Amino acid sequence: MNLTLKVWRQKNSQEKGQLETYQVKNISTDSSFLEMMDILNEQLVNEGKEPVAFDHDCREGICGMCSLFINGEAHGPGEEITTCQLHMREFKDGETIHIEPWRAKAFPVIKDLVVDRGAFDRIMSAGGFISVNTSGNTQDANAIPVPKEDADMAMDAATCIGCGACVATCKNASAMLFVSAKVSQFALLPQGKVEAAERAQNMVSQMDEEGFGNCTNTGACEVECPKGISIENIARMNREYLSSSFK
């Protein structure tokens, strides 16, 4: 298939960017979207031009590095997939595809389609952990049984890959889904319950400091989340957060 691409090019965080138009030809429908980008870049390199910078690594939907806004959708068309899991069979021959970076104040563009998601790391450092040392001198793993239902819910929350699609999709650029997934995972497990309220407090205040917007319950984040993280987690976090304010 042959395609027209409108790709966001931006030299660095200071300079202004703009959409550039490129043509790619003979793309196999079995190719992944990022393989199509590889072909574009190979073409650009051969023409002596600088290839398009975009983030990607594992290419199997789990590292959370890839982050393209395709035709106005985070990770492009299709449900519960990352950009690297998107395949060209989702597009039509001759189609024009718009490719842009995540847009959010807390995620400044570094170059072209690459953004800085360091804010997520800083939120994690503020409280995204259980305060236990890795000495190995803990009790036996089976000492505290965990109801299967809780363990499964914790697992569902824990599948967040930290890609930032929720932020990119939200009209307020809120990071509530990301933060609440981590808060929920730990709050649901007896090991993490002890400091659940304090954790919510610390992570939320860091989130506010990073310049993410407020949550207005539109639920857009849940729809675009490649891992199907539920907004029920936001409700759970709000409970933890409230209980911490009453302490």
Add this chain to the structure above:
Amino acid sequence: MTKLDSKVPEGPIADKWTNHKNNIKLVNPANKRSIDVIIVGTGLAGGSAAATLAELGYNVKAFCYQDSPRRAHSIAAQGGINAAKNYQGDGDSTYRLFYDTVKGGDYRSREANVYRLAEVSANIIDQCVAQGVPFARDYGGLLDNRSFGGVQVSRTFYAKGQTGQQLLLGCYSAMSRQIGKGKIQMYNRHEMMEVVIVDGKARGIIARNLITGELERHSAHAVVIASGGYGNVFFLSTNAMGSNVSAGWKIHKKGAYFANPCYTQIHPTCIPQHGDQQSKLTLMSESLRNDGRIWVPKKKEDAEAIRAGKMKPTEIVEEDRDYYLERRYPSFGNLVPRDVASRAAKERSDAGFGVGTNETGEAVYLDFTSAFMRYGQEEANVHGLNDASQEKIRELGEQVVEDKYGNLFQMYEKITADNPYKTPMKIYPAVHYTMGGVWVDYNLMTTIDGCYCIGEANFSDHGANRLGASALMQGLADGYFVLPYTIGDYLADDIRTGSIPTDTDEFAEAEKSVKDQIDFFINNKGEHSVDHFHKQLGKVMWNKVGMARDTKGLQDAIKEIKEIRAAFWKDVKVPGAADSMNLELEKAGRVADFLELGELFARDALLREESCGGHFREEHKSEEGEAARDDKNFKHVSAWEYKGEPADAVFHKEELEYKNIELKTRSYK
């Protein structure tokens, strides 16, 4: 020829690690505060080491090329992590895990290291649960286990098909806690370009800031390399796109021996290549072999009809299917180790029974029909549905399989557009893991003083073939429980050293060599992209140094790789500038190292005149086509010393001794 000193402690194998820990030097907490440690790579090994060292009190500087430590490729491990907990009461023990690992590695690993690994494995699970890793549980709330290839017990702990992700995020949480405290300084989007040696000791690195292009000098009292495997030397592999050998190769060029480069694992359950435009292969967890049965058509004409798209697998009746693993290996069946399963798939495909409808034609089926019916029947019994129809039973069974492997089935469907609940999956082997790596002693130190290597980047625990669910185990064992103690023995002599200055000749020289290479790439303005050469290298590696190797092929490979390398240095084109984010420049440096490693890899494979584990030489096989080991001549680790060109690398030998396990021909029949 120098004798490599493995520094394995004396005493009975079960006491070695405890005795060693009791006898090595400690650094007191106050002194730890004045000691710096650099860690390159933040996967399971590097991340867990960074967290633990910081908790112990050392000042840690950690580096990763990704935008966050949470993205290291450990995250992609699916199936699980082994531990000798014996929760299932099926006869598991430390000894059995040790035995299985040594046997699975085809008797080419160091006994004492493997025993230690088995010994600390149980602790890993305790630790991870305390950190909030949501492992799968049964209805009683206790931890669940599954079974993996090459073993006859259930000792694999898992978190759906995302065990690596959950373990890495556990590690990342532990790191985040220390980053918050300021005990770990995290350098994201940084790549190690060179190691700095001062007075024979590793004392720092030159790193490139991948956003600004700036070269930075970082010093420390010890340097730990945890940069993963080198499977991308094959261009197409299941590794992350950025995975590379460079950190390991840089220390190799400065004195660290590189061991057994030819030991590569080709994983049997990957999604077949779709064509020439492919950049990356995708693996599906080996856990699928717990319930999936592997087959090809018995009749060649059926295979031909399928390849031509004239027939569907579901049209082939039971009698016309060849479940070749069950046929050849009745006692392990579909759960033979990875190397055996991969070769068997290649053998059937080469013999004309492959079912790939893609451009390559290579594939075999992984079929869940039996599992659907078996689980479905169980469910029907549990729910008292005595007269359930076959369709209903299958539907119930599909539900059970979905609970177990839902995300893998979904992933398969997304990539291939085939629904694996309705038609068998198509799979084919792909490069996945490298057992070879930087040589280390029992303390995980390389042949450079103060330079350590952990996780997949070292060579230590898996011999010639790694068992499933053992990579996560090794990464975390090295990082949480081994290195943090053994490194103290070395650092105890550094308590009065004070911080290492970076304004010295050694740092300046190292930085200059890095800068020269970068300038070369930017100014070369050749004809071809980096990928052009990488693909050429990959093709040679896969065709001649892949699943089956022979003398002529290897000799040709050595010659061809040398030619590709020469062409690369003459003709590579890197657009853009050195002083900004430049992804082509990053790739150029990595491929330059792969082009050297590839040749050494082929040399190592040529020298090893036997078949063992993942290393299969056509000249050395039994009458039944199984790998034929030669313990008399090759019961050793091949460790290579850098001397310039790969052709000049000097061979060293570490003899392997087996005192606790009897050497046998590995049989899974």
